[in-house]
Amino acid sequence: MYLSFILVTWISGTVCGSTIETTMLLEIIERQNTMMTSMELRMNKQSLEIGSLKSEVESLQDKIESHESLLRKFEANTVDGGKDFTGKLRPRFLMEERQDAVAFYAYLSKTENDPGHRHIIAFDQVPVGNAYISHNGEFVAPSAGIYVFSVSIACDWEGRIPIEIVVNSNVVGSTVSDSKPARHVAVASETVIVSMEQNDRCFIRTTPDAHREIILNVYSSSYARSSFAGWKISN
Structure with missing residues (x-):
């Protein structure tokens, strides 16, 4: 009779302990899933921001190239003579005149x-x-x-x-x-x-x-x- 009580007690404790451990594992897994979901959301947001920054950089590069092209045209007109952006003739500034x-x-x-x-x-x-x-x-x-x-x-x-x-x-x-x-x-x-x-x-x-x-x-x-x-x- 006594041995039967001890056996039942041990089996109950084991089952109860397994249930607690299982619950804890499920909670850990749930928290990890939540963290992974949050990280995925942040990564997606960062990917969108990076894509937006790349677009801005490409736009700025295009503007810089456009401005450099206009500057080269302006310098060429200033040194060699020609017309300005309004179509009017601009004076010639030759190196020989500067040396004088x-x-x-x-x-x-x-x-x-x-x-x-x-x-x-x-x-x-x-x-x-x-x-x-x-x-x-x-x-x-x-x-x-x-x-x-x-x-x-x-x-x-x-x-x-x-x-x-x-x-x-x-x-x-x-x-x-x-x-x-x-x-x-x-x-x-x-x-x-x-x-x-x-x-x-x-x-x-x-x-x-x-x-x-x-x-x-x-x-x-x-x-x-x-x-x-x-x-x-x-x-």
């Missing part, structure tokens, strides 16, 4: 001591430009046109440097750098616009007026450059 551009920049590499009156300042360093002759300080116009000239003169301590911008024999501009009131380097600038014929000359000189005395030196260093520049703006 006239401009220069020159400066003194060091201070020029006591230049005196009616002295042409020869700016010996010409890092940019053409038509300026550094050894005599003259710019010779290679062609007729309208030119801009700009000069900047630094004066040493307690000095006064009056200068003139001269075209041929005509004074077209003047200024004075004056450091006498204070012990420091003074800088003065002047800019003019003039009409010149081919081979006309432009230069910077100290004033010839004796009563406007020149004292000390035309200063130039990395601290303050005395310089002269010019460029052609039209024919």
